[in-house]
Amino acid sequence: xxxxxxxxxxxxxxxxxxxxxxxxxxxxxxxxxxxxxxxxxxxxxxxxxxxxxxxxxxxxxxxxxxxxxxxxxxxxxxxxxxxxxxxxxxxxxxxxxxxxxxxxxxxxxxxxxxxxxxxxxxxxxxxxxxxxxxxxxxxxxxxxxxxxxxxxxxxxxxxxxxxxxxxxxxxxxxxxxxxxxxxxxxxxxxxxxxxxxxxxxxxxxxxxxxxxxxxxxxxxxxxxxxxxxxxxxxxxxxxxxxxxxxxxxxxxxxxxxxxxxxxxxxxxxxxxxxxxxxxxxxxxxxxxxxxxxxxxxxxxxxxxxxx
Amino acid sequence: xxxxxxxxxxxxxxxxxxxxxxxxxxxxxxxxxxxxxxxxxxxxxxxxxxxxxxxxxxxxxxxxxxxxxxxxxxxxxxxxxxxxxxxxxxxxxxxxxxxxxxxxxxxxxxxxxxxxxxxxxxxxxxxxxxxxxxxxxxxxxxxxxxxxxxxxxxxxxxxxxxxxxxxxxxxxxxxxxxxxxxxxxxxxxxxxxxxxxxxxxxxxxxxxxxxxxxxxxxxxxxxxxxxxxxxxxxxxxxxxxxxxxxxxxxxxxxxxxxxxxxxxxxxxxxxxxxxxxxxxxxxxxxxxxxxxxxxxxxxxxxxxxxxxxxxxxxxxxxxxxxxxxxxxxxxxxxxxxxxxxxxxxxxxxxxxxxxxxxxxxxxxxxxxx
Numbered sequence: 001x002x003x004x005x006x007x008x009x010x011x012x013x014x015x016x017x018x019x020x021x022x023x024x025x026x027x028x029x030x031x032x033x034x035x036x037x038x039x040x041x042x043x044x045x046x047x048x049x050x051x052x053x054x055x056x057x058x059x060x061x062x063x064x065x066x067x068x069x070x071x072x073x074x075x076x077x078x079x080x081x082x083x084x085x086x087x088x089x090x091x092x093x094x095x096x097x098x099x100x101x102x103x104x105x106x107x108x109x110x111x112x113x114x115x116x117x118x119x120x121x122x123x124x125x126x127x128x129x130x131x132x133x134x135x136x137x138x139x140x141x142x143x144x145x146x147x148x149x150x151x152x153x154x155x156x157x158x159x160x161x162x163x164x165x166x167x168x169x170x171x172x173x174x175x176x177x178x179x180x181x182x183x184x185x186x187x188x189x190x191x192x193x194x195x196x197x198x199x200x201x202x203x204x205x206x207x208x209x210x211x212x213x214x215x216x217x218x219x220x221x222x223x224x225x226x227x228x229x230x231x232x233x234x235x236x237x238x239x240x241x242x243x244x245x246x247x248x249x250x251x252x253x254x255x256x257x258x259x260x261x262x263x264x265x266x267x268x269x270x271x272x273x274x275x276x277x278x279x280x281x282x283x284x285x286x287x288x289x290x291x292x293x294x295x296x297x298x299x300x301x302x303x304x305x306x307x
Numbered sequence: 308x309x310x311x312x313x314x315x316x317x318x319x320x321x322x323x324x325x326x327x328x329x330x331x332x333x334x335x336x337x338x339x340x341x342x343x344x345x346x347x348x349x350x351x352x353x354x355x356x357x358x359x360x361x362x363x364x365x366x367x368x369x370x371x372x373x374x375x376x377x378x379x380x381x382x383x384x385x386x387x388x389x390x391x392x393x394x395x396x397x398x399x400x401x402x403x404x405x406x407x408x409x410x411x412x413x414x415x416x417x418x419x420x421x422x423x424x425x426x427x428x429x430x431x432x433x434x435x436x437x438x439x440x441x442x443x444x445x446x447x448x449x450x451x452x453x454x455x456x457x458x459x460x461x462x463x464x465x466x467x468x469x470x471x472x473x474x475x476x477x478x479x480x481x482x483x484x485x486x487x488x489x490x491x492x493x494x495x496x497x498x499x500x501x502x503x504x505x506x507x508x509x510x511x512x513x514x515x516x517x518x519x520x521x522x523x524x525x526x527x528x529x530x531x532x533x534x535x536x537x538x539x540x541x542x543x544x545x546x547x548x549x550x551x552x553x554x555x556x557x558x559x560x561x562x563x564x565x566x567x568x569x570x571x572x573x574x575x576x577x578x579x580x581x582x583x584x585x586x587x588x589x590x591x592x593x594x595x596x597x598x599x600x601x602x603x604x605x606x607x608x609x610x611x612x613x614x615x616x617x618x619x620x621x622x623x624x625x626x627x628x629x630x631x632x633x634x635x636x637x638x639x640x641x642x643x644x645x646x647x648x649x650x651x652x653x654x655x656x657x658x659x660x661x662x663x664x665x666x667x668x669x670x671x672x673x674x675x676x
Contacts, residue, residue: 044321046528051423058412058421058538058547059448060654067530074531076563080317083527086655089452090444092424098443105461111323124423129335157441161433170419173545185542189420293424 001307003104003153005140005280006114007036010269010289012258013122013136021053022062024138025120028265032116032140033070040072043142044112045103046086050264052124052134056189057169061088066118082113093233093292094157095119096267097300100143100288101155105185107145115143119264121263124169124191133193135261139268150303154218158210160295166199167293168192200234203291208244210297211289217229218301222246226283229253229274231266231290241289253279264291320567323457324574329464332515335456335668336470339393340494340633341385342620347480348372352501355485364501366382367493367664369592373504373621375480378457383416383427386476387434393472393509394435396671401436404511405468406459409444410451410625411475412538413546420481420545424633431474435453441473448536449588450526450653451475451625452508453661457524460513462670471516475625476507481546491591496550499536502591504621506630522575524661527567532559536654551654557594558654565602568650571660579603582610582662583645584635588652589617589627610648636672643669 009032014018025048063086068074073084091098096117103115115131120138132190147153171189207230215221228247230238232255243254253274255266262269267290274280286302325332349365349372365371376385386409394401409428416422416430426444447454462468486500488598512521537557538549572579587595592615603609616631623630628649635641643665651659 056540060533061447062528064528064533064655068533083319085321085526086528087447090426109327164425169424170422173420188542189540294429
């Protein structure tokens with residue numbers, strides 16, 4: 001008995017001016033539901049893990065807006081039905097795997113019957129070209145419980161706070177310069193993203209270390225992993241990690257070029273590639289990996305074996 | 308007919324109770340609070356609005372004053388302070404915490420008025436020495452802390468963790484200052500921003516011996532009303548601005564709260580009259596009284612006490628429930644064996660309800676501590 005992946009869908013933004021994190025998430029969630037042949041009202045829990053939005057809205061959770069947009073139990077469900085519980089989870093590039101861990105547990109407890117994880121990001125500061133470090137994209141996954149499958153069996157999140165200052169981001173208030181006009185704001189909040197030299201190298205170091213810790217804990221060797229599904233956390237990250245771990249290229253799910261550079265959507269993009277190629281279906285042991293600011297490395301073991 | 312007597316064929320709420328899934332009970336082991344020393348009276352705030360509003364805010368809301376941060380204080384310092392206070396009331400060391408969830412709406416730290424990465428939870432766990440804890444942030448408006456408890460409850464119940472902390476630090480009074488520059492009348496959508504105060508709160512939940520603990524905890528999101536309260540970064544000054552359709556929000560909450568409360572007490576196998584202390588989200592005294600009256604009329608019974616602590620703190624957003632619980636524990640109003648209902652109401656609209664019985668938690672508070 002375990003949590004199974006019903007569908008995964010990721011898509012890049014089309015680069016249009018009207019691309020928003022909400023629209024990207026809505027589209028991904030809608031397509032994912034269609035792919036799984038599911039009705040939005042079947043979603044008991046919706047966790048949004050996107051980080052960078054055009055408006056940086058503080059509340060409500062973007063997940064509530066996505067729930068409304070896709071039409072998942074907007075009010076009281078029909079007699080006997082369950083509503084949808086939505087919230088945002090923020091763990092940078094590792095958010096998808098953290099959300100998978102939470103929903104997998106709740107599916108196992110029978111608290112929910114179907115869970116959705118949604119991610120999306122847009123460029124955090126459209127005015128500042130130097131802040132453009134990601135590809136706008138949205139992704140969604142659907143999960144359910146399967147009595148015949150081991151599913152997600154183990155999760156691990158490891159942080160390396162000694163590298164916390166290598167990647168930082170936040171809104172900083174800037175006073176408007178020059179003449180102040182009545183009825184105009186006195187300034188604005190700018191997203192400042194600071195990526196220091198060495199971040200990408202440390203990302204690989206930490207990912208290798210965390211992977212070895214994880215495999216030791218679950219009693220597996222790298223040779224037992226049929227498929228490695230790494231999120232494309234940084235340019236060249238996947239190949240560097242693959243070499244460090246000694247994994248042959250044919251056991252790695254590479255994200256297609258049009259989804260390279262996606263951020264919180266990264267793990268879903270990699271998973272979608274694995275599903276489309278048919279390799280996820282063939283793999284007994286699949287290892288999902290994401291790494292990002294913190295430095296945080298999140299891992300999940302997905303086993304398509306009998307429980 | 309009172310709705311408590313109706314048979315609930317299914318759950319509207321996403322619900323966890325002693326009967327669901329896990330092997331273990333999950334209990335609230337300690338609560339901590341960090342209140343900044345600075346205070347701002349409602350009279351002083353209203354004297355500094357840009358326009359002459361004629362709003363009698365204190366009479367409307369019951370808020371006399373609120374705590375506000377001073378130099379060097381922000382969301383992070385409030386969260387870390389609350390986490391330390393929580394540990395001071397706990398049997399646990401920081402090294403016992405397996406998971407730490409930060410649920411602040413505001414995430415100011417250092418030069419950032421809103422930090423995004425790394426998550427604030429990483430900084431809090433490092434500050435208190437919970438270095439081995441898995442950490443992440445969660446954002447669910449004013450229901451954030453109870454959402455964190457909901458997540459930890461499942462992890463504890465299944466035995467995945469033994470002990471977890473939910474923490475929030477809300478430096479949110481900047482919304483009041485931004486609103487004060489624009490508000491002209493009682494009908495302003497920024498009126499609710501004038502009720503806000505700063506506070507940090509933290510709660511430790513742990514595996515309960517003997518399977519006791521939180522009786523029921525449930526949540527749902529009424530997404531058709533998701534746009535009734537929106538907050539965005541401001542262009543008037545550092546921080547945010549919040550726009551709330553308060554009357555509609557209040558009406559919807561009253562309408563939907565009664566069946567959800569009925570469902571929760573039904574799951575717990577009790578009556579509303581068995582609740583010794585109902586601690587609702589603290590918005591305004593008038594709204595709490597009207598809301599409670601409405602659903603008490605529909606349910607046919609009432610809790611013994613409804614907690615309102617707005618006079619001294621105002622609305623401290625995601626921390627209100629645990630600031631109120633902490634105050635009542637310290638003042639020894641809540642006693643061992645009392646049954647408490649926490650009622651979260653937040654933008655989304657999020658409604659969360661938890662029922663638990665006070666146990667040895669009280670031993671660490673008040674003059675006996």
